[in-house]
Amino acid sequence: MILLSFHGAARTVTGSRYLLEVNGRRLMIDCGMFQGLKALREQNWKPTAFEPRSVDRMLLTHAHIDHSGYLPRFVREGYRSAVHATSPTAELARFMLLDSAHLQMEDAEFLNRKRKTKHSPALPLYVADDVEAAMKLFRPEEYDSWKQLDSGVSFRMLNVGHLLGSAMIQLRIQDGGRSVTVLFSGDVGRYGMPINPDPVPPPESDYLVLESTYGDRCHCNEDVNSQLEILAGEVLSRGGILLVPAFAVGRAQQIIYLLQLLVARGKLPRVPIHLDSPMALEATKVYEKYRGQNRLPEEELRSGGAEGTLHLVHTQQESMALNGMSGPAVIISSSGMMTGGRILHHIKHHASDPRNLILLIGYQAEGTRGRALQEGARAIRIHHEEIEVAAAVAVLHGLSGHADHHELLKWLSGFPPPKSSFVTHGEEAQALALAGRLQAERGFSAQAPEMGQQFTL
DSSP, X not given: OEEEEEOSSSSSSSOOOEEEEETTEEEEEOOOOOOSXXXXXXXXXXXXXXXGGGOOEEEOSOOSHHHXXXXXXXXXXXXXXXXXXXHHHHHHHHHHHHHHHHHHHHHHHHHHHHTOOSSSSOOOSOOHHHHHHHHTTEEEEOBTOOEEEETTXXXXXXXXXXXXXXXXXXXXXXXXXXXXXXXXXXXXXXXXXXXXXXXXXXXXXXXXXXXXXXXXXXXXXXXXXXXXXHHHHHHHHTTOEEEEEOOTTTHHHHHHHHHHHHHHTTSSOOOOEEEEOHHHHHHHHHHHHTGGGSSSOHHHHHHTTOTTOEEEOOSHHHHHHGGGOOSSEEEXXXXXTSSSXXXXXXXXXXTTOTTOEEEEOSOOOTTSHHHHHHTTOSEEEETTEEEEOOSEEEEOGGGOSSOBHHHHHHHTTTOOOOSEEEEESSOHHHHHHHHHHHHHHHOOOEEOOOTTOEEEO
């Protein structure tokens, strides 16, 4: 008997956690942290529906925190088996998880110091030692190579083009006298994007678990270069600062490349572009190490052909110096949804100037500061202080690392209808819309599972 249950990313985007049970053995796909709304974040503190020590193996699709960020806590609670991931995912996960632990420890210390907590004392979800324990469990895997997990269960990882090292995972399971294949899409990338390759076509499978971040959205007719040229050009021409909250892994590298490409082509003035994210600096090194897995040669990854404009911010003192800086200039800093990180300090100090622009370049989850700005908020809370936002706010959708519904259907164009498909990793409206589209346009049996729901395959 094969059972599949959903313990995260069910009618919401974050917290990807799927459990496969095969003849008494348990296999977990992804171990993500819930982010955004308070009700979701509180899920991180609740015991999982199954004992961590009861899981026999784990597979990670990629390193983003909503797919890997709960792993150190899971290890702290008793998980001791292998974590299979591509080599780039293992390397990126290390400093992403350490950064996550650092931010949680900082938040707990701040709350205890200011006595702004209902808990005594406030505690982090996990600490750096938990991350180190988790990293010892990683087993690096190559793309497109079948690997035997247990008797009757094998898997392979295929490049899905979302992030360096990202993968869809296909499992081949012998269940009694039948052979069953299950495909987990992970986060599906886009076509023709800078840096990341196109996603490879999905292999035919009996069952499909499919993401739906933009399941009812179209990135159509979004000329990223032209939009970025206009938006950045306007703010820089009036002496303002372009503030870019960016995911440190993947998105920061993309926006740096595109901005410097516009500078090199004479479309933007040569102004300082400050990258203020220690994690983004580390991620860029990993991108350079695995440059065979991205579209760009090493020298272009850093400069985009506009040498001398990029300023790497290493220390806290250098970061603080940017708070008193005048424009024209660009500051790129994490986190991308403004849930933490150095970007909060820059927004806090520069949001009051109407010459400046806050440019949102990635998905903004419900309950985050980025989502509030995207929906028109003119004040946000940072460090328990209300910050008025006089700066302009704009959204650049075209840089998203997630396929829209057209691209998802293109990706599935050669994929025969499976016995059943499960649409996840999308807010309820997005997941239900994509499930309906798969049924109407492709003849799929599709549904959007709810949290905790279990199916027999």
